[in-house]
Amino acid sequence: SAVISQKPSRDICQRGTSLTIQCQVDSQVTMMFWYRQQPGQSLTLIATANQGSEATYESGFVIDKFPISRPNLTFSTLTVSNMSPEDSSIYLCSVKFGNSPLHFGNGTRLTVT
Amino acid sequence: QQPVQSPQAVILREGEDAVINCSSSKALYSVHWYRQKHGEAPVFLMILLKGGEQKGHEKISASFNEKKQQSSLYLTASQLSYSGTYFCGTESSSAGGTSYGKLTFGQGTILTVHP
Structure with a gap:
């Protein structure tokens, strides 16, 4: 199974701002x-x-x-733009190899105030 | 379309058994089962790829009826550590019988095991 590093693990943001979440995988994944x-x-x-x-x-x-970027097979970012309190959630990066299980990163807990 | 899980919640005493069901309206390529504890990411339990397949993992097993588009998760002799929310994730089949790769999750079943 892959090791998935997700950053940040949590953040508190003001409404109207944007947050970019990073996801790094230790092996190439489609x-x-x-x-x-x-x-x-x-x-x-x-x-x-x-x-x-x-x-x-x-x-x-x-x-x-x-907006999502995927510049290569080991890295992706998700940006949550123009945030409102309704965007307060856990955001999870996940990867899958063929018929393998879906593996999750530890998630980013976002609170929008 | 989201698969439907039943029951929504189960309360058990240690040592008791439980069954969680997952039903889809779509043709399925596979069914995945996960357990999530509060504040943590979901943890993979097992994957079922073929119709009629049954798998086991210690005291946790599952079945997959491809024709009925249903899966069941069986927890026997429950332990305190089994407490959490259980999700089934379904992977739909394309017209050609292959997978789209992405999972759609049921609404979850909250399992609570008491001493």
């Missing part, structure tokens, strides 16, 4: 995904981070709000 988990809720897929091309966003998520 499939990388960003999930959001709102308080007391399940995990919701934001987008699939595609290496060398634009991310594929799920219904309800747009690039202007959640």
Whole structure:
């Protein structure tokens, strides 16, 4: 299984600002995904981070709000833009190798005040 | 579409058994099961890839009925450490029978084990 390092682990931000979350994997991986988990809720897929091309966003998520970069096969960033208190969530980077399980980073706990 | 888990919550005494069900309206390529403790990331339990497959992991096992698009997680002789929220994640099949790779998670089942 991969070692996934996600930074920052937590942050408190003011509304209207942006936060960029980094995800570093210790091996090359084709499939990388960003999930959001709102308080007391399940995990919701934001987008699939595609290496060398634009991310594929799920219904309800747009690039202007959640821009994603994937410059290579081991690194990705998710930016939460123009934040509001409704963006307070845990954001999780995850990776998958073929038919292997989905492995998660430790998450970024974001609080927007 | 999100798979449906049942029950929403289970309360057990140590040593008791529980079953958590996961049902999808889509054709499935695989089902993944995870456990999440408060304030932590989800931890992988097991993956089921084939119809009718059943896997075991100590006292935790699971089955996958591909035709019914359902999976069940079986926890036997529960321990205090089993407490947490259990999620099933489903991977849908494409028309060609391959996987899209991404998982859609159920709403979760809260399991509480008391001494």
